[in-house]
Amino acid sequence: MNKQFVAAHALLAVLVLVVVALPNQKMVDVTYYPLLVALAVMEVLYLVVLLNKRRRGIRTKGPTDIIMLVWALMLAWELASTKFALTPNVLVPTPEEVFNVFATSYNTLLANVVSSTTLLLAGYFAGMALGVVLGIVCGWIPRLREMFFPIANVMAPIPPTVFAPYLVVLMPTFRAASVCIILLGVFWPQFLNMVLRVSSLDPQLLDNARALGVRNLTMITRIIFPYVLPGVLQSLRVSLTTAFLMLTFAEMIGATAGIGFYITNSNIYANYAAVIAGIIVCGIVVTILSMLTAWIQRRFTTWR
Structure with missing residues (x-):
């Protein structure tokens, strides 16, 4: 000891x-x-x-x-x-007041976490899927790469929070707006990453595949996708954390549920013990998500 x-x-x-x-x-x-x-x-x-x-x-x-x-x-x-x-x-509640929130309002906190998680997963998986699929296609086809790669270079650095107020007004429901905000936050960086990874494939490998008469669909599914898969898995943690940040920001604008709404609503009523409790919940959720993505990386990239 x-x-x-x-x-x-x-x-x-x-x-x-x-x-x-x-x-x-x-x-x-x-x-x-x-x-x-x-x-x-x-x-x-x-x-x-x-x-x-x-x-x-x-x-x-x-x-x-x-x-x-x-x-x-x-x-x-x-x-x-x-x-x-x-x-x-x-302004500074006592530790007793903060942790008493968990004892007295755990049902409310849990309901808001569930609301946030459902939106997070919908936007996250949609953004990841579109980013991977479209990124592979555009990275493989030179004409599409020359067209969309400059656009991705412009769009990827723009924070999706810039579009949040407009999307909240434009979309028919807040949930749809939240999914779009998360999707944008995940899609452009993932799309750009896929285009770059596909472009970095060994030309000799591609020439050998073409010499064997491999078709485009087979090339993408059997050669390109296995090549980019480790990069996709490695980006899971950063992408998921970014998606959670986008969701929390969106919920602070016009939501009626979610952990971001809970924190904002508590702040309006000067219930700072609940605000700190909500921040702690955010940290717990992000930690759990980070641990989950780390496990997925270890599970599916055992060869690395």
Whole structure:
């Protein structure tokens, strides 16, 4: 048992004692039990990650460094807000108030996460599919490449958020507008990436395939697609994170549901405990999505 591991748990013990035993200088109308549950969940996740790395023979101090930083920040937040009342009452809610939101509004949070996820997946998969298919076709056919590659170079750097207000007004429903915003955010970078990858194919390989009489459809499905597949899988994490950012922005404009709407609506009513809880939920969702895409990459690119 190393010193860092002991120090991390000593810091956790101090944090728990401060929460439970030290008197409050700021009036807190909620119990501290949800906060303690949250600390326990974080501790369990830390131990699971640490044991998993040890089982795989990976000796690293990263998880312990991260959890020590989390405990230190939580301790500073608790002392500054709840125990010593050094922070503004409205703008900086106490940890007890923030984590009580999860205990009292978990149904609302879950419903908004489900709403956001359905829109995210629809726009994301549509953008990825169109970007891959059209990118391969345009990358393979020289005339189409010369026509659309300059257009993609112009469109890809433009943030889809620029089009968000117009799309929200133009589309018949907000959900359709959200899907379009996500689609644009995913499509152009993926399309540009596919055109570049197809263009980088070894000319000798293509000449050999042509000499064997391989047709265009077979060339695309049997040679080009397997060649670009690792690049598609490698871009999953970045594309999915970008799609989530586009969705959250769109929901802050004109949505009636979703995690972005939840944060914006809470901000309007100065419910900053709910705002911080919503931000934490965003971080959790993005982390889960990132872990899922990382697993897909490992699962389907085992040869790399």
